[in-house]
Amino acid sequence: NSSKETEGSGKAEGGDKESASGIQEMTIKISHVVAENTPKHHGALKMKEVIEKESGGKIKVQVYPNSQLFGDKDEYQNLVANNVQFIIPDMSKMVGNDPGFNIPAMPFLFESDDAANAFWDGEKGKEIFKRLEKDGVLGLSMWPNGAKHMTNDKKAIKTPEDLDGMKIRTQGGQLLEALYGQLGAGSASIPFGELYTALQQGTVDGQENTFSNIESKKFDEVQKYMTIMGHTRVDYALLTNTKFWDEMNEETKAIVQKGVDEGTKVARESAEQLNEDALKIIKERGQTKVNELSEAEIEAFKKALQPVYDEWKEKIGADIVSDAESK
Ligand code: LMR
Numbered sequence: 001n002s003s004k005e006t007e008g009s010g011k012a013e014g015g016d017k018e019s020a021s022g023i024q025e026m027t028i029k030i031s032h033v034v035a036e037n038t039p040k041h042h043g044a045l046k047m048k049e050v051i052e053k054e055s056g057g058k059i060k061v062q063v064y065p066n067s068q069l070f071g072d073k074d075e076y077q078n079l080v081a082n083n084v085q086f087i088i089p090d091m092s093k094m095v096g097n098d099p100g101f102n103i104p105a106m107p108f109l110f111e112s113d114d115a116a117n118a119f120w121d122g123e124k125g126k127e128i129f130k131r132l133e134k135d136g137v138l139g140l141s142m143w144p145n146g147a148k149h150m151t152n153d154k155k156a157i158k159t160p161e162d163l164d165g166m167k168i169r170t171q172g173g174q175l176l177e178a179l180y181g182q183l184g185a186g187s188a189s190i191p192f193g194e195l196y197t198a199l200q201q202g203t204v205d206g207q208e209n210t211f212s213n214i215e216s217k218k219f220d221e222v223q224k225y226m227t228i229m230g231h232t233r234v235d236y237a238l239l240t241n242t243k244f245w246d247e248m249n250e251e252t253k254a255i256v257q258k259g260v261d262e263g264t265k266v267a268r269e270s271a272e273q274l275n276e277d278a279l280k281i282i283k284e285r286g287q288t289k290v291n292e293l294s295e296a297e298i299e300a301f302k303k304a305l306q307p308v309y310d311e312w313k314e315k316i317g318a319d320i321v322s323d324a325e326s327k
Helices: 039-054 075-080 099-105 113-121 123-135 174-182 192-200 211-216 242-246 250-285 295-316 318-325
Strands: 026-031 059-064 137-152 167-170 186-189 206-209 225-241 289-292
Touching (some): 026 039, 039 137, 039 250, 059 250, 075 137, 075 225, 099 225, 099 295, 113 123, 113 137, 113 225, 113 250, 123 137, 123 318, 137 242, 137 250, 167 174, 167 192, 174 186, 174 225, 174 295, 192 206, 206 211, 225 295, 295 318
Parallel strands (some): 026 059, 167 206, 225 289
């Protein structure tokens, strides 16, 4: 049995595919776009720790944060090419692959991370993940980050009318574009790695994100206002290359699966706390003026955005959105 070594940079390096048993030696790459102090990075580091420990060092895991290896524009295609074995994109960047990934952009749909987790762990969520199989991509689990809030450089947002005439950066997709369009705002999709500069240079007036993303990338340094509104969410899909996955023998796969399970647990358990901590830090830094919408103010946004919600409920699939609403 001459073991065929995997060659070239396009593969998990050194994978001994022929061995029916025994841990396969290889190097796995995990790439993502956010900073270190985020649930995504914490989850990825847990995967590394578990996989390296359980394999006795036979499997090496390299984690690349901050778009160091691949950014928003090229991480998916590099996963398809198996140049990276795991990516964890914000689902809003996956809407071109399937409209179901618009769920986190549906205004005020989920009330908590738990509700979002329950949807993606359920039958409808799994169906959406399954639709990536045509690309040779396997959706393994959902990692939450949390609710998004607005930052901008123009004014404290209190009413839907306050957005009128602003230009907002979004993660991408027609639903977020429609949402801002409904409020009289323009929008532009800009990769996360270029966002700080875009805000600093005034390419856009504002953006929407979680507290941990705002704090860890210091967007508050270049935005005068932050409005706590929680109108949309950042939720991630942990994705792998199907061929890479299928070619692991059972023993190796069990170790990698354990890494995935424990990484998911850490990402899920740390998201809320990291956002809470980040909000405190943003307030302490005092660079941006923070206001929080009242219940009544949120109701006004819900009302203003209802037409967009209704239209996109049909576009995503009423059965899917109804299932999400029930969580
Ligand atoms: C963003 O682009 O704002 C976020 O999707 C980044 C991320 O991965 O959380």
